Amino acid sequence: MAEETKPTKIIDARGSYCPGPLMELIKNYKQAKTGDVISLYSSDSGTKTDAPAWIKKSGNELIGVYDRDGYFEIVLKKTRQ
Amino acid sequence: MTNPKRALILGDGAAGTILSNKLRLLTNKEELEIVVIGNSRQHYFKPDGIQIPFSLKPYRKSVKNPAFLFNSGINYIRDEVIRIDIAQRFVTVKSGKSYDYDYLIIATGNRFTPEDVPGYEGEAKHFYDLQPTLALKEDLARFNGGDIVVGQSSIPIQCPPAPYEFTFLLDQYLRERGIRDKTNIHYIYPLNRVFTMSTVAKFIDELFEEKGIMTHTLFNVDNIDSKNKRVNSIEGESVNYDMLILVPPHRGQKVITESGLADELGYVDVDRHRLTYAGNDDVFVIGDATNLPVSKAGAAAHFQSGYLSHHIASDIGGAAYEEQYNGECACTTVTGKDNAITLFFSYDRPPRSNFHSKSDFLLKWTSADTYFSGMVRGIM
Numbered sequence: 001m002a003e004e005t006k007p008t009k010i011i012d013a014r015g016s017y018c019p020g021p022l023m024e025l026i027k028n029y030k031q032a033k034t035g036d037v038i039s040l041y042s043s044d045s046g047t048k049t050d051a052p053a054w055i056k057k058s059g060n061e062l063i064g065v066y067d068r069d070g071y072f073e074i075v076l077k078k079t080r081q
Numbered sequence: 082m083t084n085p086k087r088a089l090i091l092g093d094g095a096a097g098t099i100l101s102n103k104l105r106l107l108t109n110k111e112e113l114e115i116v117v118i119g120n121s122r123q124h125y126f127k128p129d130g131i132q133i134p135f136s137l138k139p140y141r142k143s144v145k146n147p148a149f150l151f152n153s154g155i156n157y158i159r160d161e162v163i164r165i166d167i168a169q170r171f172v173t174v175k176s177g178k179s180y181d182y183d184y185l186i187i188a189t190g191n192r193f194t195p196e197d198v199p200g201y202e203g204e205a206k207h208f209y210d211l212q213p214t215l216a217l218k219e220d221l222a223r224f225n226g227g228d229i230v231v232g233q234s235s236i237p238i239q240c241p242p243a244p245y246e247f248t249f250l251l252d253q254y255l256r257e258r259g260i261r262d263k264t265n266i267h268y269i270y271p272l273n274r275v276f277t278m279s280t281v282a283k284f285i286d287e288l289f290e291e292k293g294i295m296t297h298t299l300f301n302v303d304n305i306d307s308k309n310k311r312v313n314s315i316e317g318e319s320v321n322y323d324m325l326i327l328v329p330p331h332r333g334q335k336v337i338t339e340s341g342l343a344d345e346l347g348y349v350d351v352d353r354h355r356l357t358y359a360g361n362d363d364v365f366v367i368g369d370a371t372n373l374p375v376s377k378a379g380a381a382a383h384f385q386s387g388y389l390s391h392h393i394a395s396d397i398g399g400a401a402y403e404e405q406y407n408g409e410c411a412c413t414t415v416t417g418k419d420n421a422i423t424l425f426f427s428y429d430r431p432p433r434s435n436f437h438s439k440s441d442f443l444l445k446w447t448s449a450d451t452y453f454s455g456m457v458r459g460i461m
């Protein structure tokens with residue numbers, strides 16, 4: 001990613017276990033508008049595979065999965081109507 | 082002599098009943114008065130909900146009068162809690178009375194919110210409460226083949242394994258009725274596997290494949306199109322059904338939200354190891370009412386009651402109780418005809434599931450008797 005896309009919404013789900021972070025992402029996704037960028041913070045390693053799998057399945061864009069200091073950041077762009 | 086302290090327990094389900102009985106066994110009336118407030122008309126052993134629809138058990142064995150389940154020396158009040166005021170340290174009930182406390186224990190469980198899924202009401206069936214379970218039994222008896230979709234509308238739900246347990250028994254039931262070859266069983270699940278815990282998911286997935294049960298993972302229910310008999314997911318998938326068996330969404334009780342104690346879904350955020358609420362040493366929450374990262378299960382409520390009753394009894398006796406609750410839970414779940422697995426797990430120990438057995442199955446089949454005769458009474 002050349003330029004960091006500024007998220008419309010940040011979900012801080014650190015400290016919550018699977019499937020908490022993914023469920024948070026889905027809930028926020030439902031409320032988001034097409035074009036919104038959602039960033040999910042999670043300290044649960046399962047989210048690193050679960051969230052990208054969900055983003056792909058739901059037909060949206062996975063902007064990136066980043067290793068941060070003690071947590072992961074997963075960024076989604078809502079591309080579906 | 083000083084007056085006894087008061088433990089005020091809100092909720093007369095699995096958690097509230099087990100805890101109050103355990104506490105009564107560990108303390109005497111001179112030191113602790115135990116008051117339970119609950120509004121249930123019957124104490125229904127919900128795990129039997131997977132057997133009743135298939136006529137594997139008469140429902141009468143699964144219900145008891147809640148008042149008869151309390152050990153002597155417990156003051157059981159049948160009423161509805163309408164306000165919990167932690168700042169002022171009292172609880173108000175519908176009939177107008179208020180109760181103060183030395184220890185407050187919230188054990189109000191959760192409720193169903195079918196209204197969260199458009200199209201659910203009047204269309205989807207479920208086995209999560211006695212009346213719907215009995216209705217489902219009739220519907221299944223009339224079913225003669227087609228597509229059955231089984232799943233849950235959201236996470237969290239009580240007893241996360243129940244949907245797959247039900248699916249195994251459904252498969253068996255349809256085989257026994259000779260209509261399995263005329264029926265497609267579709268199992269839908271919100272995550273990218275068939276169960277939350279990946280170690281168990283792998284095992285269940287293999288069994289599903291063996292039995293020809295079709296799985297649709299990453300399927301988060303968005304709405305039900307009853308006209309076209311289709312359940313649609315947020316991910317953009319649809320599955321057609323002739324019969325839809327969908328666990329309704331759950332939320333915490335309204336009184337929790339209205340008293341300002343709830344997270345977005347109506348659950349109480351509690352200390353993972355001490356079960357206390359927001360730094361209050363005298364306010365505890367157990368069972369399905371919490372947002373703890375453990376299964377919403379009677380078994381979890383049972384372990385939490387064991388921890389909490391010892392903690393309170395020690396506190397009254399003036400001795401420090403050093404133990405912490407570590408998320409322990411043990412659940413026996415059905416995996417097909419005459420087979421079950423028992424899953425042991427805690428916060429940092431995922432369950433193992435390398436085999437299932439007939440003896441585990443017997444454990445599951447007799448669980449209502451074990452529950453009503455021993456567990457609920459606090460002696461196990």
Ligand SMILES: Cc1cc2nc3c(=O)[nH]c(=O)nc-3n(C[C@H](O)[C@H](O)[C@H](O)COP(=O)(O)OP(=O)(O)OC[C@H]3O[C@@H](n4cnc5c(N)ncnc54)[C@H](O)[C@@H]3O)c2cc1C
Pocket residue numbers: 091092093094095096097118119120121122126127128129130131160161162163188189190191208209210239240243334336367368369370377378379380381382412413
């Ligand atoms: C189909 C099914 C299968 C299951 N299988 C298993 C299993 O195999 N193993 C297992 O461990 N668990 C299982 N469970 C889960 C288990 O039944 C629950 O986790 C357990 O009942 C939780 O106990 P609780 O006391 O927290 O909540 P509940 O048992 O729901 O009790 C809550 C109580 O609070 C009362 N209440 C609520 N609000 C108020 C209020 N405002 N005022 C007064 N009273 C109030 C209610 O009337 C109720 O009596 C299953 C559940 C279902 C539905």
